[in-house]
Amino acid sequence: MTDLNIVALVSVGAHPTSARPRRAEQDARAVELGLRLAGQNLQLLHAGDPQAEALRGYLGMGLEQLDVLEQPEGADALPLLVDYLQGSRTQLVLTGSQAETGEGSGMLPFLLAERLGWPMVVGLAEVEKVENGVAQVLQALPRGQRRRLKVRLPCVASVDNAAPVARQSAFGPARRGQIEAHEVTVVDDTLLAEASLQPAKPRPKRLKVIKAKTGAERMKAATAKASGGGGQILKDVSPQEGAEAIFKLLIEEGVLR
C-alpha cells in the first residue's frame, strides 16, 4: 500500500438486462484498485444526484464517505470535476472507461486529463510502484497482454475489464456510509438538446455479397468449401527447412517474443 492521494470517480450504472440502477461495473473495479492501493485513504467522488441509492453500493465496499458534487441530470460533469481536482492534492484519478448510462462516450477521463494538463493512462491493470512522483504501472492490452509504462504523477487513469474484479458490496457499511453533498455551480450539457437517445436497434447483419459475373462463378462461390488457394505449400522438404519457413512467418507476424 502506498500513501498516495487517490480519487476514484464513480457513477451510477445500469444493470444490463433489467436496466435498474446499480454500481457501475468498471467504476467498481476502479474503486477496488484504489482500495488495494490506498485502503481507507481512497476518496470517492461523484457528480450528480446525492440521493441516488446506487451510490451506496460503492460505500458497501468498505469506505466511510463519498463526496458528491451536486448537479441535476443532463448537466456537464467535466467543469465541476476539473475545478474540484485542481484545488486538491490528488495524485491519481481512477475512472472507468465508459459510463453505463447516458452517452457513454468514454471521453471524460481524456478531457479531464487535457484540462488538468495531466498525463493519461488507458486500461490500468496494476500499479507496481511509485517512486519520486513517477509511477510504474501495467497497462492491459487486448488479447490478455500487458505493457509496462512509466507515468509522471499526478495522472488520470481509466480501468477496463482487465482490472481486478470488484469485491462485493456489504449491506451494513453501505447503510452506514456518509454521502457528503457539495454545492457547486452547474453547467449545462448541450449535447442532449440536439441529439436523441433511443432504445438500441439491432444492427443489420452484413450480407455476403458475391460479385460474380458468370453463373459458374456464382455456383462456385455458393458451394465453395474451404477458401482455398493462395497458400504456400512446402512438400518434400526436410523438417529443418519446413521449420525455418514457419519460423520466418512467426517472426514476420511478430508473435514470437
Added chain:
Amino acid sequence: MSDIIRRDPRAEWIARNRLHPLHASMQKAETSWMGPNGIVRKNPHVIAAGFVGPAGLKRIDRSGAQQGTVGKRSNASVEVQLPLHIIEQPAFHICVVPDMVGGRLSSHDKDLLGLARKLAGDSGAVVAVIFGEDKEGAFDTAGVDRLLRVQGDAFDGYAPEARVLALSAVESQLAPRHWLLPDSRTGGGELGRRLAAKLGERPATRVWQVAGEQAIGRAGSGQQDIQRALPRLILAAAECAEPVSDTRHEVRLLELAEKVAHSLPRVEDLGPVAVDPAQIPMAEAEFILSGGNGVKDWKMFHQAAIALGATEGASRVAVDDGFMPRNRQVGATGTWVTARVYLAVGISGAIQHLQGIGACDKVVAVNMDPGCDMIKRADLSVIGDSAAILAALMERVATWRQEGKRDAA
C-alpha cells in the same frame, strides 16, 4: 474467366463447312488417308493423342468423326483491373487513422475506409495517416487516395502523445472535413479520444451507421442508441460501412509540411510484459498452437507450446482421446478463436474445426496429407511428420533466443 472446358459449336460447324473461309484452319491433323497403293493409312499417334472433351476428360475417338474443338478453348485469364479513381485537386480531405494491427489494414480499418469513401464522394480525397512501417500492399483497393506516412522513432511503439501531436500537425495542414478512427481497443479508440480532447471536438463514438448528415452510435452500455448530427470526429465501430470493393485508388504520397513539435513524453513505454500464455483465454489469444489426431508425442507438443510462447488448442479428436482438456477444443462445439496466427499440427481441417478458426488471420498447417482441407485453408503448409517438424521448430526458436541474448549482452 473460369477454367471450364466447353464445346465450341461454331468451330465444329466451320470444320464441317468446306466453303467457310476458315475451314482449313479448323481441320485437325489428319488421322487417315489413302496411300499411294490404294491402302488406307492411319496415323495412330494422332488418334491416341485424343482431344479434351467437355467434361475436361481426355477422349479418344477412333471413328475419326470428331471435328473441331481441337484442344482446349481457353480465354487467357486476364486479371480484372478495377477502374482507377483519380482525384487531382481534392475539394476537401477525409482523414482516416487505421489501426494497422500487425502492419496491415484490419477488416475494421477497411470498413472505416469504406465509410470515408462514402463521405468523400466524388470531390473529396481519403487520406490514410499511418505511423511507422507497414506490410500492407493493398492500399489502392481499400480506397486510399492519399497516404501520409509519419515516420520517426518518437512514434514507434506505444506513443499516443507523440501521435496526437502528429495528428494535430495534420489537422493544421489539411484541415480535414472529417476525422475517422476505429473505435477499437487496439489503439484507435484511445488515439481518437485523445485527439478529440486535444482538438476540442466532441466526437461521435461507437458509430455504427452514418446516414446522410446523421450518425447513429451506441450509447451507455449498449442498450441505447444515440442519434446526432454528424460531427467532425467520428469513432466508428466495426462494420460501420461496406469496404471499398470496386474501385482502385491512387495512394499518392503526402508529406507533412512541418516537423512535428516534439515534447517530452509523460507516459513512457517500458515494453511488453511476459504473460503466461496458458492464462490467456483461448478466444482472445493471439498465437495458438493447436494439435490434432496427427500429434503422437503430446509431451513434446506441450514443450513446443512453451518454447514458442503459444496458447494451446486442440481438435475434438485430441480432446476426446483425453490428450487435452475440453476447454481447449477449437471449433463449432468448442471455442471460436480469433488468433492472428494459428498453427495447426496434425489437424485434417474438418468443417466443424474450420468454422472455429474462421476469424484467424494466418493459418499454418503441418500435416502428412497434402490433400487435406486444412491445407486448402492455410497460408503456409508444411507436409511432413509433425514430431520432426515441431522438434526442428523448437530448435530453431532456441537458437534465435540464444542469438537475441547474445545481441542484448
